[in-house]
Amino acid sequence: MGALMSVAPEPGWPEPEWHRPPVGGYTADDLDRLPNLPPHTELIDGSLILVSPQTAFHMRAMRLLENRLLEAAPPELDVAREMTVTLGPRDRPEPDVLVVKGEAEPRQTTFQPEDVILAIEVVSAESEARDRNVKPRKYAEAGIRHFWRVEEDKGLPVVYVFELEPATKTYVVSGIYHEQLKVPVPFPIKIDLTAINRRQP
Template identity: 60%
Template sequence: MTAEPLPATASSWPEPPRDGYTVDDLFTLPDLPPHTELIDGSLVFVSPQRDFHALTVEVLLMGLRRTAPEHLRVRREMTIVLSNRTAPEPDVLVLKAEAVTGRRQTRYEAKDVVLAVEVVSPDSEERDRDTKPHKYAQAGIPHFWRVEMTGEKDLPVVYVYELDAVTRTYVVTGIHHDHLKVGVPFTIDIDLTEIDHL
């Protein structure tokens, strides 16, 4: 008995270019899902997020906006161009005010970003813990926070990193449970337990 070959069907997935996608492709390909990222020339689609993720992002946004100095701006889920083949979308970012050029803006350059924040999700653990911090450091972003869910109450814990300018790698400067209080990139004081009141 011989199996019949399956009929060829046209795939609805775009065929990637030989050298991978570029930033221009990311912003011109039709019908990409929201929050698609570009990592090393590959498109990365984001899975639906847990409630923890959304609430943690809100707590961080409120805290950062409350204390950010006038020369900085706080954004959520905006693309940062790190290179022609890498453009991730951190959950929260702080950037120089002069980098904001208008309401139709879709991306920022790495040189304008002061802080990138990733809230780790089950589908993005490796990217958020390894790939993205490495890429952010290589691009010269001075501060990085990684946020994880921890404990019986599923509260956020924030791992705070600063860039070592010589090695272009991040060095952990603190691990914050319940309360995040740091002096750089500006004075920040966030009650992480506020997640319970949202």
């Protein structure tokens, strides 16, 4: 989810520093130091990506996956939502949901790829190319072993499950799940995908 940086300042307001990208683009560390960045700004190939308004499907899909993963994850793993992963000096994307090793420190703002067990992207209309191509390629190259892409079909999630092929550092699809997601890795997970619209903890 997100849009390339193209926001103009309000008339009469000073232009934010991040409206003037440096030669060569921004770096991963810039996300922590640039003032007044919009929430959930990502960095892809040195360019800032701004978040578009979230749809109800996107919100509900994230909530369902986060809650079910929290229930299923072993105690040595944690589930995070909308936190960045520093893949390299010019790439700091923000997956919608993550399963990570250990527990984040209170002031931590990003994860390293070696700490990420599973990255999940819920596809939005304006982010299809990034969620389907750019970000999965970068996650795979960084060595993140498991990736899920979530698409919407008639209001329900369809989950495309990928595993890393280590010799080529590319993802291979291991399943496409409608109505129910059941996988043995990275740990046993069973999710009723039709429950997306139910209010449940």
